[in-house]
Amino acid sequence: MATTTPARERTRREIEQQAMALFGSRGYDASSLQDIATAAGCSKATVLYHFNGKPAVLAAVLEPSRIALNELVAAAEEMPAAAAQEFALTRFIDLAVEFRGLINVLQDLLGTLDQYPEFAQLISAGLRLTEILAGGTDDQLEIDLAKFAINGLLGECRHPGERSDAELHTLCDTALRRILRLNP
Amino acid sequence: MATTTPARERTRREIEQQAMALFGSRGYDASSLQDIATAAGCSKATVLYHFNGKPAVLAAVLEPSRIALNELVAAAEEMPAAAAQEFALTRFIDLAVEFRGLINVLQDLLGTLDQYPEFAQLISAGLRLTEILAGGTDDQLEIDLAKFAINGLLGECRHPGERSDAELHTLCDTALRRILRLNP
DNA sequence: GTCTATACGAAGATAGAC
DNA sequence: GTCTATCTTCGTATAGAC
Numbered sequence: 001m002a003t004t005t006p007a008r009e010r011t012r013r014e015i016e017q018q019a020m021a022l023f024g025s026r027g028y029d030a031s032s033l034q035d036i037a038t039a040a041g042c043s044k045a046t047v048l049y050h051f052n053g054k055p056a057v058l059a060a061v062l063e064p065s066r067i068a069l070n071e072l073v074a075a076a077e078e079m080p081a082a083a084a085q086e087f088a089l090t091r092f093i094d095l096a097v098e099f100r101g102l103i104n105v106l107q108d109l110l111g112t113l114d115q116y117p118e119f120a121q122l123i124s125a126g127l128r129l130t131e132i133l134a135g136g137t138d139d140q141l142e143i144d145l146a147k148f149a150i151n152g153l154l155g156e157c158r159h160p161g162e163r164s165d166a167e168l169h170t171l172c173d174t175a176l177r178r179i180l181r182l183n184p
Numbered sequence: 185m186a187t188t189t190p191a192r193e194r195t196r197r198e199i200e201q202q203a204m205a206l207f208g209s210r211g212y213d214a215s216s217l218q219d220i221a222t223a224a225g226c227s228k229a230t231v232l233y234h235f236n237g238k239p240a241v242l243a244a245v246l247e248p249s250r251i252a253l254n255e256l257v258a259a260a261e262e263m264p265a266a267a268a269q270e271f272a273l274t275r276f277i278d279l280a281v282e283f284r285g286l287i288n289v290l291q292d293l294l295g296t297l298d299q300y301p302e303f304a305q306l307i308s309a310g311l312r313l314t315e316i317l318a319g320g321t322d323d324q325l326e327i328d329l330a331k332f333a334i335n336g337l338l339g340e341c342r343h344p345g346e347r348s349d350a351e352l353h354t355l356c357d358t359a360l361r362r363i364l365r366l367n368p
Numbered sequence: 369g370t371c372t373a374t375a376c377g378a379a380g381a382t383a384g385a386c
Numbered sequence: 387g388t389c390t391a392t393c394t395t396c397g398t399a400t401a402g403a404c
Contacts, residue, residue, distance in 0.1 A: 011387080029213065030296070032379060046388055048381065110291065110339075112211065141355060148336040148359045155335025156328070171325065175332045179362050195370085216396060228397090230371055238397065 012050045015040040020061045024101035028058060028108045058105065059118035065099045069125045073132065081136030088132045089182065093153070093172045097165050100157040107154060126150070133180060142180075149179040196234045199224040204245045208285035212242060212292045242289065243302040249283040253309045257316065265320030272316045273366065277337070277356045281349050284341040291338060310334070317364060326364075333363040 018039035022031040033054060037044045051057045072091050076084040096103065106113075113119050133146040153172050163171070177184055202223035206215040217238055221228045235241045256275050260268040280287065290297075297303050317330040337356050347355070361368055 027296070033381085034379080042387095043389060044380085045382085045390080049387065054380065107291070107294070112214065141358065144340070144355050145359055145362070148340050148355065151339025152332040152336030152363075155339065156332050171328050171332065174325065175329055175363055178329075178365065179336075179359055181362065217398090218396080227372060229373080229399090232398070233369095233371065 011040070011042060011046065015042070015047055015050055015057070016060050019057050020102075023058065023061055023105045028105045033057075055116045055118055058109070059116075062102060062105070062119075062122065065095065065102060066122050066125070068095055068099075069122070069129070073125050073128045076132045077128070081132075084132050085135045085180070085182070088129060089176055089180070090173075092129060092133070093169060093176070096153055096157050096172065097168050100168070103154055103157040107158060110154075133176075135180070145179055149176050152179075195224070195226060195230065199226070199231055199234055199241070200244050203241050204286070207242065207245055207289045212289045217241075239300045239302055242293070243300075246286065246289070246303075246306065249279065249286060250306050250309070252279055252283075253306070253313070257309050257312045260316045261312070265316075268316050269319045269364070269366070272313060273360055273364070274357075276313060276317070277353060277360070280337055280341050280356065281352050284352070287338050287341040291342060317360075319364070329363050333360050336363075 015036060019031070019036045022035055022039060033044045033047050036057065037047050040047070047057065051060060069092075072088065072095065076088045076091075079087060109119075114123060130143060130146045130150060133149065134143045137143070152175055156171060156175075157168065173184070176182070199220060203215070203220045206219055206223060217228045217231050220241065221231050224231070231241065235244060253276075256272065256279065260272045260275075263271060293303075298307060314327060314330045314334060317333065318327045321327070336359060340355060340359075341352065357368070360366070
């Protein structure tokens with residue numbers, strides 16, 4: 001079962017890759033199924049044969065970041081609160097910088113994301129991350145401040161080319177530490 | 185010229201109000217011209233007679249907040265930097281809370297907003313606000329932090345009904361003061 | 369001046385031929 | 387598996403009734 005899919009999944013992966021490039025550069029809404037199909041060298045119907053609608057294409061594109069976020073949260077939940085907070089802060093900034101091309105997509109969809117069951121796990125991981133970043137406190141204000149910080153971070157990661165990875169990293173680290181009152 | 189438009193502008197205002205309600209509850213993209221026309225009790229073509237395209241409807245809906253933001257920035261620019269910073273912080277939070285129903289719309293459109301000349305002034309006012317909130321410094325990190333704060337604030341104002349105005353106000357005030365290192 | 373009726377191209381999605 | 391043809395609805399544009 002390891003020698004898989006010689007030509008079988010080739011089209012699917014091609015669609016996925018082209019969709020990722022288009023979503024990253026133009027955003028989700030501005031990338032039509034026709035655009036994706038043309039870029040992948042197939043027809044619109046073929047895209048919809050491999051993926052059950054446009055949101056499913058997006059879900060496939062976001063899969064690697066979803067897995068990474070889940071692993072981050074799972075690892076943090078094994079730690080005591082203070083260590084988890086520090087761990088989540090640094091690792092989440094790493095993730096945001098690494099996948100920053102896709103954050104455009106998330107921001108495009110944040111308002112309607114909860115309408116798609118494909119993204120339920122992504123949303124719940126985001127909520128758990130919020131609580132971890134808040135340091136495990138019960139104080140609703142601190143939890144809301146952590147959410148505030150995540151929103152700011154997502155907004156900052158949307159403009160590729162303006163900053164280097166290192167600059168973006170510094171900015172996010174400074175902002176999160178100030179909001180969460182964590183020393184560097 | 186004061187006794188104006190008995191029935192003249194009634195349809196226009198009705199369209200504007202219904203569009204504001206729809207944009208606020210469902211977002212811009214999810215509200216079609218047909219939805220707006222039906223809610224206003226007229227046809228799609230009538231909407232387009234009064235407004236030169238869907239973005240023009242949005243511009244009309246955003247007009248009050250645009251004016252308020254411009255007045256805020258203009259007033260702040262008459263003050264010394266430190267006073268302007270404090271003034272902009274408190275007044276901008278007031279505005280964000282007051283118009284929070286429309287912030288969904290802004291977030292929907294932030295990625296493509298610069299494609300519409302209707303919103304150039306709104307964007308430039310936002311940029312000037314960022315500099316004022318940064319306290320008039322030249323430090324790019326501090327300016328970026330102010331932008332970070334605005335992004336967080338916009339993100340927080342999107343969920344109506346979850347918090348009271350007072351709670352939202354407290355949250356934004358705390359977050360902005362922590363990021364900008366301003367004492368309460 | 370105000371509005372309705374109608375048409376156009378492009379979007380997402382489906383059915384059925386090959 | 388992949389295609390063409392077709393459906394509905396979207397935003398937009400125009401012609402013409404009142």
